[in-house]
Amino acid sequence: AQSVTQLGSHVSVSEGALVLLRCNYSSSVPPYLFWYVQYPNQGLQLLLKYTTGATLVKGINGFEAEFKKSETSFHLTKPSAHMSDAAEYFCAVSASRSASKIIFGSGTRLSIRP
Amino acid sequence: DAGVTQSPTHLIKTRGQHVTLRCSPISGHKSVSWYQQVLGQGPQFIFQYYEKEERGRGNFPDRFSARQFPNYSSELNVNALLLGDSALYLCASSLELGYTFGSGTRLTVV
Numbered sequence: 001a002q003s004v005t006q007l008g009s010h011v012s013v014s015e016g017a018l019v020l021l022r023c024n025y026s027s028s029v030p031p032y033l034f035w036y037v038q039y040p041n042q043g044l045q046l047l048l049k050y051t052t053g054a055t056l057v058k059g060i061n062g063f064e065a066e067f068k069k070s071e072t073s074f075h076l077t078k079p080s081a082h083m084s085d086a087a088e089y090f091c092a093v094s095a096s097r098s099a100s101k102i103i104f105g106s107g108t109r110l111s112i113r114p
Numbered sequence: 115d116a117g118v119t120q121s122p123t124h125l126i127k128t129r130g131q132h133v134t135l136r137c138s139p140i141s142g143h144k145s146v147s148w149y150q151q152v153l154g155q156g157p158q159f160i161f162q163y164y165e166k167e168e169r170g171r172g173n174f175p176d177r178f179s180a181r182q183f184p185n186y187s188s189e190l191n192v193n194a195l196l197l198g199d200s201a202l203y204l205c206a207s208s209l210e211l212g213y214t215f216g217s218g219t220r221l222t223v224v
Contacts, residue, residue: 036215041217042218046213046214101147101172102213103159106155107156
């Protein structure tokens, strides 16, 4: 079975500061991992995904995440926050390429202070 | 190319009624999944269909059903609506791993 824990339901950073959103996963098989972003009243947009290979994954809008198997983590980072980054972020896990479902975390709301 | 389109965008129903939500996947995508997102929570998996066959079902009651048509579009049906069914219903399509989501249908049950 798979599960995702996002540490911190709300994170607030200053514009230009480092963004760090934490995600830990549990999976009985090698996981496929995702980060999605959701802006108010919109659907989910894929930021990045880890399947196999390189453990540092680069996504859109300057975000990246590192898969650390020993720590069962997949934290999302961005070196310099922008006001437009304010949104809800979801970490998610899937058991395999053919798995029928993605398991989402409960989300982290990112606020940016001017 | 159009993304995943869902209709309607919003609707209000009364307890006990039935509702049908519709989804058109990205052209060429044969897999469609449905998720329920209650306010303040992450999306919860309801169904996945691939080539018109059900490939997976989440922990939802039998009041929830779905189907996929030959053109790969899909419908989600919910019978005997409860107040707790109020949520954003998201449809996603995929060609390979990594779903593309629509903007959702906001269902309010009163």
